[in-house]
Amino acid sequence: MLAFAMRDLTHVFAAAQAGDVTAKGRLLSVIERGGAQANAASEFAAQHAGSAYTIGVTGAPGAGKSTLTSALIGQIRRLGDEVAVLAIDPSSPFSGGAILGDRIRMQDHANDGGVFIRSMATRGHAGGLSLATPAAIRVLDAIGYRWILVETVGVGQVEVEIAGNADSTIVVVNPGWGDIVQASKAGLMEVADIFCINKADRPGVAETLRDLRQMLALSPGPPDPTAHWRPPIISTVGHTGEGVAQLWDAAMAHREFGTSTGTLDRRRRERISNELREIIARRLEQRARELITGAQWAELTGQALTGQISPVAAAEAILAPVLRSLPPSPMP
Numbered sequence: 001m002l003a004f005a006m007r008d009l010t011h012v013f014a015a016a017q018a019g020d021v022t023a024k025g026r027l028l029s030v031i032e033r034g035g036a037q038a039n040a041a042s043e044f045a046a047q048h049a050g051s052a053y054t055i056g057v058t059g060a061p062g063a064g065k066s067t068l069t070s071a072l073i074g075q076i077r078r079l080g081d082e083v084a085v086l087a088i089d090p091s092s093p094f095s096g097g098a099i100l101g102d103r104i105r106m107q108d109h110a111n112d113g114g115v116f117i118r119s120m121a122t123r124g125h126a127g128g129l130s131l132a133t134p135a136a137i138r139v140l141d142a143i144g145y146r147w148i149l150v151e152t153v154g155v156g157q158v159e160v161e162i163a164g165n166a167d168s169t170i171v172v173v174n175p176g177w178g179d180i181v182q183a184s185k186a187g188l189m190e191v192a193d194i195f196c197i198n199k200a201d202r203p204g205v206a207e208t209l210r211d212l213r214q215m216l217a218l219s220p221g222p223p224d225p226t227a228h229w230r231p232p233i234i235s236t237v238g239h240t241g242e243g244v245a246q247l248w249d250a251a252m253a254h255r256e257f258g259t260s261t262g263t264l265d266r267r268r269r270e271r272i273s274n275e276l277r278e279i280i281a282r283r284l285e286q287r288a289r290e291l292i293t294g295a296q297w298a299e300l301t302g303q304a305l306t307g308q309i310s311p312v313a314a315a316e317a318i319l320a321p322v323l324r325s326l327p328p329s330p331m332p
Contacts, residue, residue, distance in 0.1 A: 045142035052141035056166030067238035082114040084145040164191030175204030200235035
């Protein structure tokens with residue numbers, strides 16, 4: 001049984017910290033499902049987390065992210081460290097589970113006890129990936145992983161936000177202008193700490209390098225130029241490992257930059273603030289759906305769609321019972 005009693009939480013965490021793969025899987029399954037047990041697991045993890053470094057790997061489909069992630073796993077293992085991987089996948093239209101293509105491409109590490117790979121999908125979590133992923137990262141941190149790779153399959157808004165909230169974000173493109181345009185439209189240019197031109201054994205690398213440099217030159221700098229990190233551009237061939245050591249060195253350079261300038265700490269504080277706001281918004285919506293019947297919700301939505309009332313008025317009507325159900329604020 002995947003669920004566990006609250007009193008067993010400490011024992012499950014202890015087993016996971018000791019290397020029990022089943023215990024790790026149980027914790028992440030609870031996080032994915034959401035609810036009271038997920039809240040308890042996340043609370044427990046928050047008290048024991050704080051040492052892991054997360055690296056997001058994102059880019060257009062077909063860019064070779066999973067192969068590159070597999071190569072990064074190999075690089076970390078050669079350094080003697082353990083690593084956890086969260087592969088953020090769209091939900092399967094049939095089972096609701098995660099598509100397991102990433103695991104197929106990472107089979108080189110299937111029998112390595114120092115590597116833990118988990119596919120995550122939206123599934124039943126009330127907050128979706130945007131809430132389940134940071135909680136899962138916190139759990140992996142709490143059970144002892146110091147390196148966590150977060151690979152996103154798509155380039156939708158949620159996936160970009162997840163990758164962009166990592167400590168370091170690698171944006172993967174392939175040789176050719178089309179990939180860069182797609183990355184730019186998806187908002188990847190803004191979240192990139194490092195650009196990786198993967199499949200660099202194909203023609204067009206020099207042109208892609210030139211185009212990326214031009215786009216970076218046109219990007220506005222931060223308010224504080226002394227704390228400006230200029231994303232390096234690294235060429236790799238994921239399936240052979242060429243350039244992967246240089247890519248890892250770039251990630252470590254970004255880590256050192258973030259630590260020395262305080263930008264890493266600021267990014268992490270901002271990440272917590274964003275997560276907090278997201279949780280509050282989701283809880284308010286959940287509470288509104290509990291208080292407003294399906295028919296009422298549909299009627300107010302329909303009135304907004306047909307222009308009978310504004311979306312603001314519809315939202316106010318939906319939130320009114322939520323606000324009435326809250327206790328009054330104490331007098332100053």
